[in-house]
Ligand SMILES: O=c1ccn([C@@H]2O[C@H](COP(=O)(O)OP(=O)(O)O[C@H]3O[C@H](CO)[C@@H](O)[C@H](O)[C@H]3O)[C@@H](O)[C@H]2O)c(=O)[nH]1
């Protein structure tokens with residue numbers, strides 16, 4: 328089964344910094360302006376198209392410098408291509424004229440049918456050619472972003488990950504996706520990660536507890552050595568693991584240790600269903616079960632979601648809504664870790680050990696409702712996150728789509744905060760790459776024509792389509808606001824109940840969510856907030872509102888992503904395609920793309936093959952640490 332599953336990676340590649348630095352982004356900003364290199368480099372296809380603007384500040388806009396560079400296809404390539412299109416167009420029109428003049432009088436119906444088909448093909452060919460007349464590549468300038476914003480001024484981001492079934496979308500993929508997000512190089516107090524579990528399974532929830540525990544080790548390790556990529560399965564799957572640093576011996580020791588912990592995590596994650604089943608059987612056969620064969624959490628309470636033995640109110644498509652803040656919002660000051668000791672052999676005394684906010688949620692499901700698959704899940708996340716973190720920007724990943732570069736969250740900010748058209752930009756789409764694909768890509772499974780051709784072509788018009796994953800949105804664009812009216816002070820709350828549903832807490836959160844400079848502010852999850860969150864997750868909440876039509880992700884269509892993007896384009900918003908600069912820089916030290924390495928294979932190790940400590944109670948780090956302290 329695993330072999331049939333491809334795993335997507337966000338394909339943005341930014342050079343790894345040299346030297347022993349803790350912050351890749353800081354070093355990148357100081358020493359190596361990314362876009363400048365891209366411009367300076369000899370490129371066979373692309374030429375810079377914005378020299379005037381890039382060399383100085385934007386006219387009449389103080390000292391605000393552009394945050395991305397624009398490249399166009401060289402005239403020597405583009406003009407002959409345009410000429411070819413013209414020649415083919417003339418040939419097609421002449422062919423139609425010939426067809427009309429030479430009507431087949433013996434079979435008029437046949438002639439008419441083939442004429443309609445030909446005209447349709449000609450028309451769709453023309454539609455396909457038009458965007459290709461002017462492909463545009465836009466490359467984020469992370470150095471300029473660092474100068475412009477610095478860490479302190481970067482806005483908040485809410486990251487939404489969706490999953491449904493721990494088998495169809497393997498649990499280990501989701502675990503790695505979340506770890507790659509938690510370890511990304513964005514100010515840790517400025518983003519929050521939400522996992523929506525449409526299956527409502529305890530396995531997903533407990534996997535997130537495991538993730539949170541392992542992140543205590545994994546995230547500081549990534550920061551200490553600037554490792555890439557930060558999805559551990561992919562990192563440890565590489566033949567060699569490069570790192571930015573000079574402490575080779577210490578790195579090898581730390582690396583061995585983290586790898587061993589990761590292998591143990593995999594075993595525990597693999598055996599979660601067995602662990603939960605055994606625990607539940609034990610509870611159910613004891614007096615605590617009261618005759619109900621429930622599924623039990625590690626703390627001895629009944630799981631409110633789907634049970635192993637499905638019963639009324641605890642089965643797929645029928646369970647209560649759940650929100651659990653697994654990692655709270657961190658403080659805004661760095662917290663250095665402790666030096667190496669017998670308990671903790673890794674020296675994190677110079678590393679910030681804070682972790683970003685992590686929330687598990689599963690919306691309410693009831694029979695008789697159309698839950699609208701992913702679109703429904705995304706809309707619930709949009710509302711719930713508005714009360715918990717309310718970041719002005721939102722990023723969407725499917726559960727099988729990890730971030731393969733730690734700078735990835737900064738890159739779309741270059742488009743969103745750019746002084747030229749940033750405020751009119753509703754979303755930024757990343758390219759996608761696929762692991763587990765034949766390295767020769769014989770069957771074009773990487774879809775390069777689409778991701779490296781069509782998308783760049785659309786980029787020259789109003790912008791690329793939304794492709795459902797690897798996308799950053801402006802929150803207000805998702806609320807259905809139009810670009811000229813998006814400013815916080817212009818958001819009118821009167822009469823919004825009809826559009827956004829009855830929650831006044833949610834409606835009151837909207838102006839804040841529109842301030843693009845805003846970070847995220849911690850909230851206390853008290854009883855009142857819990858009640859508000861429960862209301863926002865109910866199936867009935869959207870009844871009679873504009874959700875799924877003019878607000879949020881669009882309903883009643885299999886390709887909700889493309890249509891949601893179209894709605895924004897229709898309102899006048901534009902979108903951007905976030906390009907990689909590697910091909911433009913022959914001096915680049917970029918490693919090969921993930922797609923050519925194809926090293927991702929989920930573990931199939933059996934639960935019993937792991938260490939003996941993986942009992943239902945070994946959730947704390949100390950229990951595991953003591954079991955693995957023997958030297959390898
Ligand atoms: O009831 C559901 C069904 C699906 N999903 C999630 O939605 C995502 C996409 O669904 P999937 O069935 O895996 O579709 P794909 O064809 O793999 O996804 C592509 O195509 C979809 C339809 O265009 C888009 O929604 C996706 O974002 C895009 O990546 C996955 O993360 C699922 O976990 C839910 O959250 N709830």
Ligand SMILES: [Mn+2]
Nearest residue numbers: 496725726727
């Ligand atoms: Mn999928």
